[in-house]
Amino acid sequence: MKLLGGWTIHGELPDIPKAIIPVAPHTSNWDFFVGLCVKLALGLRVSFLGKHSIFVFPIRGLLTWLGGIPVKRDSAHGVVGQMVDEFAQREQLVLVIAPEGTRSKVKEWKKGFLHIALGANVPLVPVSFCFKTRRINIADPIWPKEDVEQTLSEIKAFTDQAVGKRPELQ
Structure with missing residues (x-):
């Protein structure tokens, strides 16, 4: 399927009804807009996490409508626990997460999304955005394993082929 700007979905x-979609690489704010185009083009009902502090007037309603879920990263229950509970409470929840946790260069990915998938017993569907080829690649579902490093390796094997908007930050 072709999208605006010559992007294609593969x-x-x-x-x-329930899954976590780790999207990588995440090197630019443009990733959000590419993802938003995919969401709208495919008519997807997906959610994403955002710091609770950005869910303020006047953009709170828009962020919530787009699927935003505010989280408090400093709460005693933690984001992993909050999201496992959220999956348990909903009949349908597809959560998109940038495993790097930031647009900056990182040595290691955050592993919370793997712990959420394990705790909620939901599959992971890796997606990569390649700015070099303008391809959005969608993998087959991966069920999380107790060995999170093995699951992480499977996801990275798929997403590492993509080139981010700012490759120097990968």
Whole structure:
């Protein structure tokens, strides 16, 4: 499927009510807008996490409508626990997460999304945005394993082929 700006989608998201979609690489604010175009073009109901402090007037309503879920990273229950509870409470939740946790260069990815998937017993559907080829690649679902490093390696094997908007930050 072709999108605005010559982007194409390769692969299909499975028709499942609950999943986590780790999207990588995340090197620019443009990643959000590419993802938003995919969401709108495919008519997806997906959610994303945002710091609770950005969910303020006048953009709170827009962020919530787009699927934003405010989280307090300093709460005693923690984001992992908050999201496992959120999955348990909803009949449908597809959560998009940037595993790097930031647009800056990182040595290690955050592993919370893997712990959420394990705790909620939901599959992971890796997606990569390649700015070099303007391809959005969607992998087959991966069920999380107790060995989070093994699951992480599988996801990285798929997403590492993509080139971010700012490759120097990968």
